[in-house]
Amino acid sequence: MxxxxxxxxxxxxxxxxxxxxxxxxxxxxxxxxxxxxxxxxxxxxxxxxxxxxxxxxxxxxxxxxxxxxxxxxxxxxxxxxxxxxxxxxxxxxxxxxxxxxxxxxxxxxxxxxxxxxxxxxxxxxxxxxxxxxxxxxxxxxxxxxxxxxxxxxxxxxxxxxxINPFSEGGSEYPVGHEVPCSCPLPRGLWPGQVIVLRGLVLQEPKDFTLSLLDETARVPVTLRASFADRTLAWVSPWGQRKLISAPFLFYPQRFFEVLLLCHEGGLKLALNGQGLGATSLGQQALERLRELRISGTVQLYCVHY
The missing domain is CATH 2.60.120.200 (Jelly Rolls)
Incomplete structure (x- = not known):
């Protein structure tokens, strides 16, 4: 931005x-x-x-x-x-x-x-x-x-x-965070830990990227959603894309929730409550992660880890 x-x-x-x-x-x-x-x-x-x-x-x-x-x-x-x-x-x-x-x-x-x-x-x-x-x-x-x-x-x-859509007070929307954003992971990741992102896809979106970086700023794993071809994929450090075989669940001006569950040697992914499989990373690689980065045409409301 x-x-x-x-x-x-x-x-x-x-x-x-x-x-x-x-x-x-x-x-x-x-x-x-x-x-x-x-x-x-x-x-x-x-x-x-x-x-x-x-x-x-x-x-x-x-x-x-x-x-x-x-x-x-x-x-x-x-x-x-x-x-x-x-x-x-x-x-x-x-x-x-x-x-x-x-x-x-x-x-x-x-x-x-x-x-x-x-x-x-x-x-x-x-x-x-x-x-x-x-x-x-x-x-x-x-x-x-x-x-x-x-x-x-x-x-x-x-x-x-x-019940009453015209009632005053309250809002469906919590306060948003600017994107791109970076969140430190001082202790790395460990089995059982959950990362939760909640937000809203903006109008005319282009992409959404979630990256995990280690202490050398290397990016062992990236999750990328492309709105141009409506694909969701894991991207390796060498740029190789592994498509996630699932319906594309990001929609303009609609809420989304990304959940990453850390397990022995990898990450399990769920989007809007739907399990979408896992990616292997290795336990030592998980422990060395130090930063979570989010970018793209989205409004973030919650980053919990």
Whole structure:
């Protein structure tokens, strides 16, 4: 970016977080702007005939180690003599007292539409248009920024809605960071560490690049998205490109989330909650990394590592 150049303005507020269609479970995604009273999450899908249980977690973060707090854990169970639903809260690694509903408004083999409505003090849940339960918050709703869906469930769509789209106050957009940007990695990377980038693709985008550099400023690994040919690829230090065989999930004026999970000798990649495979790097190379660089025609809202 040249000196004095300004970032493109944020889009109009009617451009909300897009729904996800047919996501692969387990599915984890950012709730942009977090949860607040007046928001609603829609979950549409099918319960498999052999389902035992599934869960919908409204999480305070998306780390793997340590496990994040779960403000609201919604857990239908079909495999017991009397199918039921459990709601609970995980705080500092410990589950609190369960809240149990003996009547289960979901059936194996049947389609469903679940609405999670968030009020000032409690969440209300409806199933197929009928009120089902309500659960009082045990952790502040403002801490929730991640949705996780796990278990025996086929998801057709996940949507994020405002009950009153004309209500004042609040915004879907956190404060942005200028791009290009650089983030130090003083301890390198190690197995179990997660790097999360959240942002918005600008109008008429050209490219997006995420690079990891070692102490000699060498670039052992680069992830590059090209909007010209709609490809996503790992780029080696010698310029060789290894295409990632997956649908191109970056769209102009739409949010994105890139997640890199460090494991023994490499990095696993997920984009918008979809796992896209891994790249090998070597444990020693991971430990020597000292800098994360991001560039391209995007607006960044979060860099977490």
């Amino acid at each position: 040249s000196p004095g150049e300004k970032l493109d303005p944020l889009p109009d507020t009617f451009i909300l977080q897009p729904p996800a269609f047919h996501p692969v479970v387990p599915y984890i995604t950012t709730i942009f702007g977090g949860l607040r009273a007046g928001k609603m999450v829609m979950l549409q899908g099918v319960v498999p005939l052999d389902a035992r249980r599934f869960q919908v977690d409204f999480q305070c973060g998306c780390s793997l180690h340590p496990r994040p707090d779960i403000a609201i854990h919604f857990n239908p169970r079909f495999h017991t003599a009397k199918p039921h639903v459990i709601c609970n809260t995980l705080h500092l690694g410990r589950w609190q007292a369960e809240a149990r509903w003996p009547r289960l408004a979901l059936q194996r083999g049947a389609s469903f539409l679940i609405l999670f409505l968030f009020g000032n003090e409690e969440m209300k849940v409806s199933v197929n248009g009928q009120h089902f339960l309500q659960y009082r918050y045990r952790l502040p709703l403002s801490r929730v920024d991640t949705l996780g869906i796990f278990g025996d469930i086929l998801v057709k769509a996940v949507g994020f809605l405002n």
